[in-house]
Amino acid sequence: MSGGPGDRRVEGAAADGSSTAGGPGDSSRRGDLDSWLSLRRPPDMPSAQDIDATTAAKPSLAGLGRGGLMAALAAIGVPDRQLKMRAAQLWSWIYARGARSFDVMSDVSKELRASLAAAYALERPGIVREEVSQDGTRKWLLRLAKRGHEARLPEVETVYIPEPDRGTLCISSQIGCTLTCSFCHTGTQRLVRNLEVAEIVGQILLARDRLGDWPDAEPTGGARRPAPGTGFNPYEHRPERRITNVVLMGMGEPLYNFDNVRDAMAIAADGDGLALSKRRITLSTSGVVPEIRRWGDEAGTMLAVSLHAVRDQLRDRLVPINRKYPIAELMAACRAYPGLSNARRITFEYVMLKDLNDSLADAKALVKLVAGIPAKINLIPFNPWPGTTHQCSDWEQIERFAEIVNRAGYASPVRTPRGRDIMAACGQLRSASLNLTARERRAASG
Ligand code: SAH
Numbered sequence: 001m002s003g004g005p006g007d008r009r010v011e012g013a014a015a016d017g018s019s020t021a022g023g024p025g026d027s028s029r030r031g032d033l034d035s036w037l038s039l040r041r042p043p044d045m046p047s048a049q050d051i052d053a054t055t056a057a058k059p060s061l062a063g064l065g066r067g068g069l070m071a072a073l074a075a076i077g078v079p080d081r082q083l084k085m086r087a088a089q090l091w092s093w094i095y096a097r098g099a100r101s102f103d104v105m106s107d108v109s110k111e112l113r114a115s116l117a118a119a120y121a122l123e124r125p126g127i128v129r130e131e132v133s134q135d136g137t138r139k140w141l142l143r144l145a146k147r148g149h150e151a152r153l154p155e156v157e158t159v160y161i162p163e164p165d166r167g168t169l170c171i172s173s174q175i176g177c178t179l180t181c182s183f184c185h186t187g188t189q190r191l192v193r194n195l196e197v198a199e200i201v202g203q204i205l206l207a208r209d210r211l212g213d214w215p216d217a218e219p220t221g222g223a224r225r226p227a228p229g230t231g232f233n234p235y236e237h238r239p240e241r242r243i244t245n246v247v248l249m250g251m252g253e254p255l256y257n258f259d260n261v262r263d264a265m266a267i268a269a270d271g272d273g274l275a276l277s278k279r280r281i282t283l284s285t286s287g288v289v290p291e292i293r294r295w296g297d298e299a300g301t302m303l304a305v306s307l308h309a310v311r312d313q314l315r316d317r318l319v320p321i322n323r324k325y326p327i328a329e330l331m332a333a334c335r336a337y338p339g340l341s342n343a344r345r346i347t348f349e350y351v352m353l354k355d356l357n358d359s360l361a362d363a364k365a366l367v368k369l370v371a372g373i374p375a376k377i378n379l380i381p382f383n384p385w386p387g388t389t390h391q392c393s394d395w396e397q398i399e400r401f402a403e404i405v406n407r408a409g410y411a412s413p414v415r416t417p418r419g420r421d422i423m424a425a426c427g428q429l430r431s432a433s434l435n436l437t438a439r440e441r442r443a444a445s446g
Pocket residue numbers: 181183184185248249250251252253254284285286305306349351380381382383384426427428
């Protein structure tokens with residue numbers, strides 16, 4: 001059987017556009033899913049799909065670390081001496097092959113599969129809504145389980161951005177954000193809570209499900225069966241992956257949810273599972289200085305820093321965490337980032353705000369500020385959202401700005417806005433069900 005009624009309901013929606021159950025066979029219809037994803041959208045307009053998300057009754061194993069899997073196995077009576085081996089089997093099925101049902105786990109005994117299915121599910125976060133932009137960007141609104149005293153089911157967004165040479169998944173680390181950067185839509189939503197490890201990893205699993213981005217369930221030839229811990233690469237059969245990169249640039253400040261984000265990225269980077277190289281994972285921070293070095297030591301991913309201004313006076317206004325950790329301290333932390341080299345550069349993000357931070361003097365000061373740091377400078381045209389008072393710089397000004405940065409020897413790609421029509425571009429994410437009050441809006445944009 002499949003991993004629970006919730007699984008089937010989402011599959012049903014994917015296959016036929018309704019929220020009715022599609023039957024157990026649906027989960028393997030990757031071809032159908034592909035064509036649904038590409039054909040459902042009329043060529044000239046974005047699509048939106050409401051999906052009836054459900055919450056699983058049984059705890060899900062999808063998103064757990066090795067320790068969590070071993071504890072779950074022990075709880076259903078698996079003997080201690082088998083725990084490591086059984087957890088490795090589950091790991092491989094969940095993270096290397098994307099199993100959504102215990103049924104397919106052909107190297108696990110029938111009895112154990114039955115016990116697992118009786119106690120657990122392989123559920124991902126529920127999808128409430130899926131939107132596809134004119135440019136192919138996809139945004140999923142996810143509904144998570146309630147924790148503690150939460151009044152309603154929390155929601156979070158994940159975005160997939162396809163490009164010719166890569167596919168980037170932009171994931172969230174918190175529901176809302178405690179920080180209030182003046183140009184960011186997420187910053188207008190107060191923090192609801194940190195995401196848990198399984199909710200962070202779940203965003204990757206779910207995106208892989210929706211994009212059909214798993215290797216074939218059954219490898220050809222018995223010899224190719226995954227042997228846990230042997231570095232078996234199931235993608236040998238289908239080397240082209242849709243998700244090649246993960247960026248922690250969705251909702252929230254990832255360094256304020258340090259431990260969960262670190263543990264989730266360890267699962268994402270594990271070579272026996274999702275196997276995303278740490279060089280293809282980028283954490284973006286607004287500048288939580290004391291955690292930057294620790295992140296490098298404990299997680300070792302690529303780093304992006306939301307700089308956005310070269311003077312404290314302006315950065316204090318745009319990125320208020322600057323009042324706590326001013327530019328000089330931030331730059332010192334960047335210079336000391338573990339593993340920094342020409343092959344592992346820091347990306348400095350700089351949102352282009354008309355008449356605020358886009359003068360040519362600013363461009364020159366920016367180049368001086370990052371001098372000596374192996375760096376890329378990413379110029380991001382400001383993405384507007386309802387209620388903002390900011391405006392995007394004129395295109396000619398962005399080009400003049402980029403020219404100065406380029407001439408100083410920095411690659412300075414201007415990030416093409418992606419998914420603006422579905423509010424999926426940088427800084428446009430916000431839990432859709434939360435409507436801003438007029439006061440919140442004024443407070444956020446003032
Ligand atoms: N909290 C982290 C990561 C999430 S934001 C951070 O601030 O770095 C990801 C990137 O989008 C950041 O560089 C952020 O400054 C930028 N951003 C936020 N709002 C934006 C907007 N409206 N237009 C363009 N970029 C924006």
